[in-house]
Amino acid sequence: MLNNRINRVSFIVAFLLINLTIVSGFCENVSNRNERLNPKSDSLINLSRKYLSRSQPDKSISVLFRLIHIDSLSNDKLDLCKILLAESYRQKLEFNKAIELVSTLLKSEYLSNYNRAFAYNRMAAFFDEGDTIGRGSRYDSVIYYSNLSIKISRKYRYNKLLYLSYNELGFAYMSLNDTAKSREYIELAFQGFKDINDIPNTMNTAINMSRTYLNLGKLDKAQSIINDVLKIDNSKVNKNLLMRLYLYLSKINDTKGDYKQAFITLKKAREMQHDYFFDRMNEQINEMSALYDLQQKEAQIKKAQQQAQIERQQKYILIIAVLGLIVLTIVMFFSFQFRRKFLKQKRELIKSENDNLKKDLEFKNKELVTNALSMAKQMECNIDISEKLRAIMPHGNEKVKKDLMQTIKAMNANQSTKAWKEFEVHFSNVHEEFYKKLRTNYPDLTPTELKTCAFLKLNMNTKDIAALTNRSPRTIENSRLSIRKKLGIDTDINLVSFLIDL
DSSP, X not given: OHHHHHHHHHHXXXXXXXXXXXXXXXXXXXXXXXXXXXXXXXXXXXXXXXHHHTTOHHHHHHHHHHHHTOTTOOHHHHHHHHHHHHHHHHHTTOHHHHHHHHHXXXXXXXXXXXXXXXXXXXXXXXXXXXXXXXXXXXXXHHHHHHHHHHHHHHHHTOXXXXXXXXXXXXXXXXXXXXXXXXXXXHHHHHHHHHHTTOHHHHHHHHHHHHHHHHHTTOHHHHHHHHHHHHHHOOSSTTHHHHHHHHHHHHHHHHHHTOHHHHHHHHHHHHHHHHHHHHHHHHHHHHHHHHHHHHHHHHHHHHHHHHHHHHHHHHHHHHHHHHHHHHHHHHHHHHHHHHHHHHHHHHHHHHHHXXXXXXXXXXXXXXXXXXXXXXXXXXXHHHHHHHHHHHHHGGGSOHHHHHHHHHHHHHHHHHXXXXXXXXXXXXXXHHSTTHHHHHHHHOTTOOHHHHHHHHHHHTTOOHHHHHHHHTOOHHHHHHHHHHHHHHHTOOTTSOHHHHHHHO
């Protein structure tokens, strides 16, 4: 129990001291996100493992984040990085987070045999140390996942994973007070790690091996195991493991009643603990100092880059503005040319339409005049016929005279009315607004004067008008004077021109 508490305290202190390194790790991750590291990925994975063996999870996380965000990293290595990341969380006592990450990974059907065996092994470790995990029997889970890992590791000869699983399984049985099974699996793990010369795991497993003998009351055997391992590696490379070995050795001496030796080994453990954390603190200070210098340099570089970017943007804006001005000038020039051409074409079209309308009006006016003159000649013919009928009237009796007179009157009246109606229909089609303007602006004009104005608009002479209206030329002249007066036209203004322009 003393050993576990000391280890827990060591991990927590290490976590607090090392936590700041994650900042530099993330910065380094961002700057190297697109780095192509096919050959270097293995060395970075080994570096992560090295940090984990020395209980430096934050440094491991920093390296793993660099690896995970490499585009060229294979799926197999990516899965391995996730397992190592979960192991880093375990060392930071974030067991639920570690279990969630690996549980998700184990659902993949594409997980390689090695990674699956490794994931099962780490799941066992998470349950082994995660006191707060509410997922059924804690040690049942450790045994279950350890056996799954052992089954795969034996089949494919993943020796290190096999020995790790033996160790987890042995520790679980030790916690369940099954001394026989605990000793069996821990001895397999201990001997296996010694055979493959895995010194860190040999040192770690030696503590469990020694504990089994301590529980059996074999204190000398427990002490000899620790002493033998201390002889394997006392180079202080694995200071955290050496510290744990000396702490456990102190516990054995204390149990034996050798308080002096217990004090000596405890003092040595404390010195190593002090050196371990002092080295870590110095390392952190150096890293923070380097990080500060790097941040200062990056700030200067960033400022220079921002200034250069501003200058580039200003140049781009100036270039765009000049190009925009040139384009706008070209557009305005062609727009002006197009508009001028369009207006010219429009004026020509309007002129052409006006000319066509004028010609059409002139043609229709000529047609009206022609029809009017034709009617006038017809009227003259009627007058001649009337005169001839009048000439033969004296030679007839009274009844004949009476019939001839009625015929003459009816013929003259019908001809005049029919001629005017035909003319008025044709005239209104050509000059539909003429009568409306006269009636609106000059309401004093009589119907006869309105007819006369229509004939004058067609520039017909007094004789033709007189023939069409069955009146004398003098009467027409008097009507013209009356019209001029009602229109308010001075004597110097031509009446026909006024009516034509109306």
